[in-house]
Amino acid sequence: MFWQGGFTFYSAVVVPIGGSVLRSEPTQGFITREVTEYLNLAGVVALAIWAWELSAEPLPRRLLSWSLWLVMAAALAALFWLHVRMDAHLDPDELRIHDRTGFRILHRAYLILSTVQWAASMLLLARTLHAWTRLTTSKS
Numbered sequence: 233m234f235w236q237g238g239f240t241f242y243s244a245v246v247v248p249i250g251g252s253v254l255r256s257e258p259t260q261g262f263i264t265r266e267v268t269e270y271l272n273l274a275g276v277v278a279l280a281i282w283a284w285e286l287s288a289e290p291l292p293r294r295l296l297s298w299s300l301w302l303v304m305a306a307a308l309a310a311l312f313w314l315h316v317r318m319d320a321h322l323d324p325d326e327l328r329i330h331d332r333t334g335f336r337i338l339h340r341a342y343l344i345l346s347t348v349q350w351a352a353s354m355l356l357l358a359r360t361l362h363a364w365t366r367l368t369t370s371k372s
Contacts (some may be wrong), residue, residue, distance in 0.1 A: 235278040236353045239271055239346070262327055268315060275308045275349075282356070289363060300356040307349035314342045 242264075250260040279301065286297050321335040322328070329335050 233357070235271065235274040236350060236357070238274065239350060242267060242271070243346075258329060259327055261329075262322070262324055265315075265319065265322065265324070268311075272308060272311055272315065275304075275311075279305050279308065282360075285360060293359070293363065297356060297359055300352045300359070303352040304349050304356070307345045307352070310345050311342060311349070314338055314345070318342065 246267075247260060247264060250263060251257045254260055282301060282304075286294065286301060289297055318335055318338045321331045321338070323330060
């Protein structure tokens, strides 16, 4: 919840406000460049914890849950790779983008993958909460 909740809040609230206050989307992008490193590292931790949780799930429910987890993990690996590629187009000292077209293509892919990852996480969160609910009601 920290990982995807942070992503949701940052993309829905911080990015638009930052762009407005700084009067520059590219300048906001240099802040986002730093923040996404922490978000992606939080993803590594969250996926490790989620893998431990899923290993305890009853066998019939595991296939879909692990499939969602794999989508999230593959997306995260691709996001790490894209982050490095996008970073090569940036000059953080001058707050300049060297190749706007190349950066824009990579950034669009980054946003699409982030959205796919977010959707998979929401589905897996719903399944996890449902499993916890069934577990607590079966013990009562």
